[in-house]
Amino acid sequence: MARKSSIKRKTKETDIKVDLTIEGKGKSNNKTTIKFLDHMLDLLAKHGLFDLKVKTRSLDKDQHHLVEDIGIALGQAFNKALGNKKGINRAGYFVMPMDESLAIAAVDIGGRPYLKFDAEFKDKAVGGLETELVEDFFQGFVNNLQCNLHIQLPYGRTTHHRIEAIFKSFSRALSMACEIGRIKDKIPSTKGKI
Template structure:
């Protein structure tokens, strides 16, 4: 089977990002964005998706976390799109309900080539650690639009923002794991013959 790895280097006046991913890994990772809680969420995503991630991001955190979080989403989305290739043999769809204590999150996605995000998640706090809660949606938007996937994230219920965000990232990892899985006997998973 074709190797599904990619490397991205993305440099702007606001951030510098070096990224390597392996879609068929074991979930090992080396992640440093300078935002501890964000690193933790990306670590969980890597583990649950079984995508190996090596990521070093340096951003203008003295301004705020916006540019770093969004640009990491962009880079991860670009790397995913590059690594997934022609999509031959993949499951294409992935859906996962993830419980975490009092919280239940739903993540459902389609590696469709059509970028779209529905994000139905409410947070009460401005930040968890050094991650602005408003940036969670921005991360998933950046990933979805640069990966070319349709992505739906919903917190069905819950009260603790840490649990809500963690459930979303873990659920995203599990849904991606399901969708990227490939069977060499399958062709392109679309009646159109292409994605």
């Protein structure tokens, strides 16, 4: 059975719909009104082999609300698609070079939200995306998937490549954590639930 979900999030600030298939083929159709964020979500789908469709409208024209709410809705979509988390690897990690940039991501879908985001960007915006909002996107995601996520970017020159390396390493780590592992029919926790 394919693990999929559909989430609709509408507030006074944003209107968002996310369709997700975890066992996908890397297909994406993302229309967030922010071209660079669309590109990053396309990378998430492609490198994680998720099928992902994100459609949004900003009702108050504030990019902060839109980017954070996309992270929230995406975290909710993964949480719903994973259900009781039976059989998943739970943890995943990946080191991704992107030309001169290197990003490290480690995730644990263990029911406890925590984000450690160790990355800096010299440009205030890239491709229409305010770079300070990248961390807010991941915080929204982490809070709603209920996972630990550590992202580290030890070096890189261009802001575009820095953010791209982060999204690629994150997608591969998340894919690894979501995969059904050797424990197929058990919850991956000594507590018996996540």
